Amino acid sequence: xxxxxxxxxxxxxxxxxxxxxxxxxxxxxxxxxxxxxxxxxxxxxxxxxxxxxxxxxxxxxxxxxxxxxxxxxxxxxxxxxxxxxxxxxxxxxxxxxxxxxxxxxxxxxxxxxxxxxxxxxxx
Numbered sequence: 735x736x737x738x739x740x741x742x743x744x745x746x747x748x749x750x751x752x753x754x755x756x757x758x759x760x761x762x763x764x765x766x767x768x769x770x771x772x773x774x775x776x777x778x779x780x781x782x783x784x785x786x787x788x789x790x791x792x793x794x795x796x797x798x799x800x801x802x803x804x805x806x807x808x809x810x811x812x813x814x815x816x817x818x819x820x821x822x823x824x825x826x827x828x829x830x831x832x833x834x835x836x837x838x839x840x841x842x843x844x845x846x847x848x849x850x851x852x853x854x855x856x857x
Contacts, residue, residue: 735759735846737829742851749819749855755812755829755848764831767805767812768840771825771853781827782814783840790837797823819855826850 741753757764768783782793782803791803802815812829830844 735761737831737846737848739827739829739848739851742827742853744854744856745819747820747855747857750815750817751819751853753814753816753827753829753851753853755814757810757812757831757846760810760831762833763807763810764833764846766834766836766840766844767829767831768836768844769803769812769814770828770830771823772828773825776825778828779825780841783836784812785835785837787835792837792840816853819853821855821857824854826852 736759737755737757739755745751763786765786769781770778771781772778784791784803784805786807800818804813828850829848831846832844
C-alpha cells in the first residue's frame with residue numbers, strides 16, 4: 735500500500751492549487767486521512783484531516799477559510815484545495831492515512847505517509 739501526492743508547484747501570492755493524493759494497494763479503505771506540511775526549520779503541522787465516514791473534517795486555524803479538504807472514496811483519492819495562498823504556506827505537503835478513526839486526535843503519527851509534494855508561494 736502506498737500514497738502518492740501530486741499537484742504541488744510554484745505559484746504567486748493569492749493563487750490557488752489543488753493537491754491530490756492517490757491511495758493504492760489498500761485492501762481496506764483508510765478511515766482517517768490527513769494533510770501535513772513542513773517548512774524548512776519548522777515543525778510538522780497538521781493542515782487538514784477527513785474521515786471516510788462523511789461529516790467529519792478538521793482544518794487548521796492557520797488555513798481555515800482558504801483550504802478545503804475532501805475525499806473521493808470511490809477513487810481512493812484525497813484532495814486539498816488551497817486558495818488565496820500566502821508565502822507562509824510554502825512547505826512540503828504530505829498525505830497520510832490510517833485505518834483507525836483519529837477524529838478525536840488527528841494530530842499524531844499515521845500508519846501510512848507519502849513522499850510529499852513541494853508547494854512554493856512567491857510574494
